[in-house]
Every structure is written in C-alpha cells, then in structure tokens.
Amino acid sequence: MRIATATTLLAIMLTAATGAAAQPAYPVIPEPMIFDMMRPLGAQKGEMEVNALAMTTSPFRPRAAEWAPEVEYAFADGKAIEFELPFNGAKLEAFKLGLQAAFGASADGRSAHGVQYLGIYDRETGRYSNSLLYMAGHRFDARWSMMNMVGVDDIALQRRNGRNALLLNHATFYDVAAGTIAGVELNVAGGRERLVRVAPQLHQRLAAKVNVQAAAGVEKHRHHRARPTLGVRLVREL
Template structure:
C-alpha cells in the first residue's frame, strides 16, 4: 500500500478527540513507542532517542533512533524518526496517531497509529497500521495494547500483512517512577518475540529516562539478552 492510500485510510478512520474528554493517564511503552499519549494537547512537543543493543560490550553495533513528536491538534500527533544501525542511517520513518475517544468512566481510551518506513538499503517503502487500546485499572495499574498489520499490501505476498502485537503493563510506584513490562510480537518473514521489563524515571518536569533489560527471539536465531535506554525531553 502506497503512502497516499495509507494516509487516506487514517483520515477516514480517525475522528477528532472528543472536546473536554478526560483521558486516563497511561505511560507510553518504551520499545514500541507512541507519538505522544492519546490525551496529548495541541502544541505539545517532544524529542527523544532510543538506543538498543544485544551486546552491551559492542556499542558500535547498537541500533538507535532520534525522534521528534508534535501534537498538531488535541489527540492528534505526528512523528519523524531517523533509525540508525551503528553510525549508518538505515531508514527514514514517519508516524501519525489519532485518538478515537474515551469511555464514559474515563478509564479506557483508544486510537489508531500509522507508521511509514523507507528502508534506505532496499529502497523500499512499507506501511503499518495499528489499533491502540489503553486502560487504567486503578490509581497504580494501567496497560497499553497495540494490535495491527505490518507491511500492508493489497496484493498480499510473502511476508506481507503480517501481525503486529504489543502489550505493556505498568505500575506507578510513585509520582516519579513507573515500573513496566512490555511484550512485542511480529509475524511475517521477520518473525520475532521480545520481552522488556523496564523502569521509567522522571528526572524533572520535562526530562524522563527509561531503561530496559530483557530478551528477544528472532526467527532461526537463538534467544539472546537485550538492553535499551530512552531519553525524553518535553517542551
């Protein structure tokens, strides 16, 4: 599916966030990031960078990506990302996210997310579309679930229209610390499973640091440990 088709689908499906709706406060997953929370207000701006590696002793092999996220309207955000593989710029990425509404009791929110990635080596553009469901169970417990399709193609084909599933559970330990566990699953040719226990620590009103250590299993490869770090600056 080409970019114009995917963007048209997003516009058709996404509806404006209900004015004055009280969205639940739910942390963003660290590994499979969102483009601001579903409750984002117009004008919110964030820059962040995620670094991940399967070998803490080989930092040059780390994958990392600086991102810029901006809420251009209440409940609607756009993201620009530059994924690097070591020192090499591997891809160009754009994302769009829209809130679809909140439950009457204000505990459940849902939305939709579009991701477009241009692989610079393969010179190929791919699209993904996900449904987002967030729920606040109590003052301390919450979760975010993301379910969708990767490498969308109306013509099908090997590795196309593969399942994407991400689920993160969070526990608010205190006002500045969130503990979480994130599960990432991908189907298709790049079938993989990743589990990432993580901690989010707010250092100030505008700065947040997130650290994860877990494991991943990719198709035809052995289970291996992983580590990650995300630095966030809000404006």
C-alpha cells in the first residue's frame, strides 16, 4: 500500500474517534506485554511513557535477542502516538510509527474499544508496510479483564505473497494484588511466517511510575518446531 493510502486510513481513524459521543469512564485494563498498546484506551492528554521490550528464543545468546525501545505520548484524550526502534542484536532493523484512537466506553464503563495503526519502514529492503487493528477490552470484575486485538498486517489492494495477513492478539489478566497482575497472551500472525505464540506473563509495579513485565512461553513458526521464548519489558511513565 502506498503511503498516501495509509495516510487516508489514519485520517478516517482519527475523525471517527473525534466524532464519538460522550461515553462512560474507561475501564482500567492492563496492556498486553508483547503486542502492547500506545497508552491505555482511556489515556488523558499529556500522558507519556518510555519502555523497552526484549524477546529471545536463545536466552544464552544475547546477540540473538530482539529488542525495541519506544516512546508513547497521548496528544489528546483517547489518542496516542508511538515511535519505536526495533533492533536485532546490535542492528537497527526498522523505524516504526504507531497511532491509536479510542472510540468510547460502554456497559457502564466496563467495556471499551478503539483502533490502532502501525507503519514500519524496513531499513534493509527500503520497504514500507502497514497494519490496522481493532481493539476491544472488557473488565469483568475487580480482578478479571481482557483485551482483544484483531486486524490485517501488510495491507495491500491485492492479496498476494503473504500480504493482508491476519493479526490476532488476545490477553486475559488477573489482578493478584495491588501492583501485581498475572496474565496470558496469545499472538497469531499469518503471512509467510505464520507465527503462533502463547506467553504467560507477570506484571509487577516497582514504584509509582515504574513497571516490569516478564513472560515465558512457547512459539511456533511455519516449517519450524515449537520453541521456548522469553521476554521482558521495562516501563517508565513520565
């Protein structure tokens, strides 16, 4: 998809969010660790966060780790932007831009939904790709909540060579105690690689604005055996 078409998608997304009627307060739902959000759906203007995710299937080979520092900023109520630098070991592989818009809350403030756009420029190939996802979260009670994200990766006008592939992310969370959240995240990505990953995880708040998240799970790529995967994300709100 050309960049101009991607820009049109962003304009539609932000216009729809701006036109939403007044809604109940947004529910407090944790963000998935691996496929994270650009601030919670109910983020207020001015909120800012820096974080970094590191993932590896070879814990004893640090150079094989994939990691990505990023900055997230809510430039308006319910709207956020993200800049990310994906690395593979010491190599900067891409530049990544994300935009997110909340559409409102319902069910007396227990449910919320929105949309997320991701644009990635691959430095090696010079190729630009897009993905677009719909997000729907729900808080069942004081302890249980979930976040669902479903969409299309590598958007194109014609489906070929793995483009227009399914993206699916589901996360279920349980608030164990104040500052401690347990969860499990399911990632499914179509296309050439066809990845499926299941990642049980723990989120622990260390200070008022510092959070650490850790996951240990398993992933399976097409034509490859299932293998263990480890991950950690450090979060600092500003």
